[in-house]
Amino acid sequence: MSSNHEPPEEKPESTSSSDSDLTSVSQLDSVSEQSTEIEATLPDSKQLNTETKTGTISKLLNDEKSDCSEISDKVKEKLMPVPESSYRDSSSTSLGNIQFTTKRPRKVEPSIISSPEILNTSMNVETARYSQLESNNTTTQTTKPTATYATSISKLSSAQNSTPNIKNKPLARLFSEYNDAHEGEQSRFVENYKTMIQLHYKMFDLDYIESKATFMGTLIPSTMLTKHFTNLYEQKVTKIKLIPSPLFIDYEEDYDINFENIDKRFNPMLEIGKIIEYTYLIFLPERFKSNFERNIITPLNLSYDNLNKEDFIRIVSLHNETLRKIPRKEILSQLKNIKSIPQSFIHDFLQCVYSRIVTPRANDLKHYEAFSNNVYGELLPKFLSDVFMQCNLNSNSIFIDLGSGVGNCVVQAALEYGCKLSFGCEIMKNASTLTELQQVELENRCKLFGIRLQAIDFSLRTSFVNNEKVSTLLKKCDVVLVNNFLFDSDLNKQVENTLKDLKIGCKVISLKNLRPSGYTIDFFNIESILNRLKIEQFKLNEDCVSWTHKGGEYYISTVLEDFDETLFDPSRRHRKTRRPSKYSR
Ligand SMILES: C[S@@+](CC[C@H](N)C(=O)[O-])C[C@H]1O[C@@H](n2cnc3c(N)ncnc32)[C@H](O)[C@@H]1O
Incomplete structure (x- = not known):
């Protein structure tokens, strides 16, 4: 550089x-x-x-x-x-x-x-x-x-x-x-x-x-x-x-x-x-x-x-x-x-806090097991601004980040969109400590600039899986973020279970499709929330995430009242159903 x-x-x-x-x-x-x-x-x-x-x-x-x-x-x-x-x-x-x-x-x-x-x-x-x-x-x-x-x-x-x-x-x-x-x-x-x-x-x-x-x-x-x-x-x-x-x-x-x-x-x-x-x-x-x-x-x-x-x-x-x-x-x-x-004021203001708290301790975030669910990476402020807008985040919203890292997405939702409540859950110790430090610095800097910081809360050093506070809040939540890019299939299954009680209209931002490829409705998953998601895929532009400057895709899933019709569209279903049957005599 x-x-x-x-x-x-x-x-x-x-x-x-x-x-x-x-x-x-x-x-x-x-x-x-x-x-x-x-x-x-x-x-x-x-x-x-x-x-x-x-x-x-x-x-x-x-x-x-x-x-x-x-x-x-x-x-x-x-x-x-x-x-x-x-x-x-x-x-x-x-x-x-x-x-x-x-x-x-x-x-x-x-x-x-x-x-x-x-x-x-x-x-x-x-x-x-x-x-x-x-x-x-x-x-x-x-x-x-x-x-x-x-x-x-x-x-x-x-x-x-x-x-x-x-x-x-x-x-x-x-x-x-x-x-x-x-x-x-x-x-x-x-x-x-x-x-x-x-x-x-x-x-x-x-x-x-x-x-x-x-x-x-x-x-x-x-x-x-x-x-x-x-x-x-x-x-x-x-x-x-x-x-x-x-x-x-x-x-x-x-x-x-x-x-x-x-x-x-x-x-x-x-x-x-x-x-x-x-x-x-x-x-x-x-x-x-x-x-x-x-x-x-x-x-x-x-x-x-x-x-x-x-x-x-x-x-x-x-x-x-x-x-x-x-x-x-x-x-x-x-x-x-x-x-x-x-718009850059929001980003630079957050950067002011981030640079004082996280930047000098960036190495602390590298203490995770390689290829584990705790691999650290961040969504960047501009992308968050855009995707929050896309999800119609506003001052009446409750926002939750499952796996909130150092709290960046939570504090941005609070500062930029003034959400009624911005909440995050993070399991890693070091990231949790940095979250707490960021919150204190942010609160003080907001006072200096006369900014009214809306409610922020975290569940730290603990998993979102089987977390009562998380489950209770998720029922009222309007926008959930789950940066599941590096979550393994077991944890993604746990995410599915954690999201089971989301209200109708709630939007879930994810970096991987919540419905795994080849997913079809069957007897065993008929009750799953995955059947009631309208899933839209969007292009992730370059420079949206911290781990690569390359683009990719992201997903916004909206909770429906009933089954997602596309699940019954044969052309989108599992390969075997699309194959013409062959008869032989
Ligand atoms: C890729 S980071 C995302 C950080 C932040 N949400 C962002 O997008 O900028 C994923 C975070 O999820 C956390 N995580 C993984 N499994 C978790 C679990 N079961 N409960 C809570 N946090 C978890 C990891 O420790 C990591 O900090």
């Missing part, structure tokens, strides 16, 4: 702009202090210190030059900057005397090719890019957006770390998928930020927010993770503070910033970027948005893409300053009227 180190972006244009653009950070601070009432105009990022920026840029340019010396003339030619007209958009922001354009030049990024980290760890990307260069004509060669490429690699690398199922997917392929999906968009930390979901329940607990002025919970700070993962922890780390929630500005989370040694499993800068973007997308009152975007979101993305630690840190503190000045009551009325949120 590639390192998250990212090569510098193309040389930003120097501006001919006047010195009036130059204002020091201290000036910015004093301006902030003086302002008694916050206006819709937020502090401008052009006031950021420019000296470091200039130094960094010249360093980047030098690096770029020397690194490019190995590149063939033919390739160099194709790396030439392209005309202004091919820039993606026209908005720009100024940081001191350097004009930082958010326009994305459509050219290939030389430093990507020369980045040692990328070269060492993802040769497939480089090969793919070179072959692309060779095969395309000049016009199309120059259409690869520089910054998007840089951003994509870095952000995809992080995605690879946090999403186990795409670990083995060639980075070049991920990149091209990412680029296709994001064509024409600005660089953003939040992926697919335009994909919104309607809120399925009153997600924000306004009474709670109004009643609490300070955050009382205890959270696991991100620094615990950086410490855990980074071998060279003591070196080159800068400690910074982020106000993650605009609702509780008294709470600051510690982060270790290090652009030089980004660990594959946890990238604090990426998490910060996402949190800040969600503040913008969800919590920020409308009148602050355009300035926040111009002065914080865009420069933060640029500083990340340019590996510019100094600017990144300054923009985070500018963000903190800004949040301190936004009237809380305006955020509250923003939340009062909110109807939809980006």
Whole structure:
């Protein structure tokens, strides 16, 4: 897998702009202090210190030059900057005397090719890019957006770390998928930020927010993770503070910033970027948005893409300053009227919890007997969002996960769909412990963001087979999940028995057909629930599960009042009934 180190972006244009653009950070601070009432105009990022920026840029340019010396003339030619007209958009922001354009030049990024980290760890990307260069004509060669490429690699690398199922997917392929999906968009930390979901329940607990002025919970700070993962922890780390929630500005989370040694499993800068973007997308009152975007979101993305630690840190503190000045009551009325949120918020929020609890202890989940029923694997958040929707999960539903692992599916059903009750049963000790830890962290993080977490319950360190609590709940349940992909036939038989009292209309999501192939009704199974299931098979897309990036199929079975008619369809019945009888004399 590639390192998250990212090569510098193309040389930003120097501006001919006047010195009036130059204002020091201290000036910015004093301006902030003086302002008694916050206006819709937020502090401008052009006031950021420019000296470091200039130094960094010249360093980047030098690096770029020397690194490019190995590149063939033919390739160099194709790396030439392209005309202004091919820039993606026209908005720009100024940081001191350097004009930082958010326009994305459509050219290939030389430093990507020369980045040692990328070269060492993802040769497939480089090969793919070179072959692309060779095969395309000049016009199309120059259409690869520089910054998007840089951003994509870095952000995809992080995605690879946090999403186990795409670990083995060639980075070049991920990149091209990412680029296709994001064509024409600005660089953003939040992926697919335009994909919104309607809120399925009153997600924000306004009474709670109004009643609490300070955050009382205890959270696991991100620094615990950086410490855990980074071998060279003591070196080159800068400690910074982020106000993650605009609702509780008294709470600051510690982060270790290090652009030089980004660990594959946890990238604090990426998490910060996402949190800040969600503040913008969800919590920020409308009148602050355009300035926040111009002065914080865009420069933060640029500083990340340019590996510019100094600017990144300054923009985070500018963000903190800004949040301190936004009237809380305006955020509250923003939340009062909110109807939809980006779907990725749910996934990233859960990832925040997962990365603090499960990621550092992932090895604990490997303590199972090979090929046993306890082989561990996870359904991934996007797939869950979709399949829950398909099953019409909602705030009146009871959801049960039989074999709930570390509790991911249960907490997502609660957080995203606000189910009346989300319940899980898990037999493995380690997975059960991680479930409990995830639940505590989730509850606290929800408080920090004013999220009303609906009822969650588990039956842990015990089997769902002959489990009274499970049996009682199953009778009222609306959606059952059983990730039975690796369950043996005995356990699948036990699942059948466990599900026997499901109510009519209940839906069962499974990865293997609950009715084994060749199943027919006979005298012995006439009472089985399997006869009353309408079973639909669906295509499981790629990247839906943690154990492989390949697709497959999944099933949704709906409990019917009566027998499933298809069981009487001779063409679907056992082979022997379809064979024409042969008579001989
Ligand atoms: C493939 S994992 C699925 C985890 C989670 N439901 C998901 O889809 O992300 C299957 C889980 O079922 C658990 N399991 C297997 N047999 C079980 C049983 N009889 N009772 C409860 N849990 C069981 C395993 O320990 C494992 O954690």
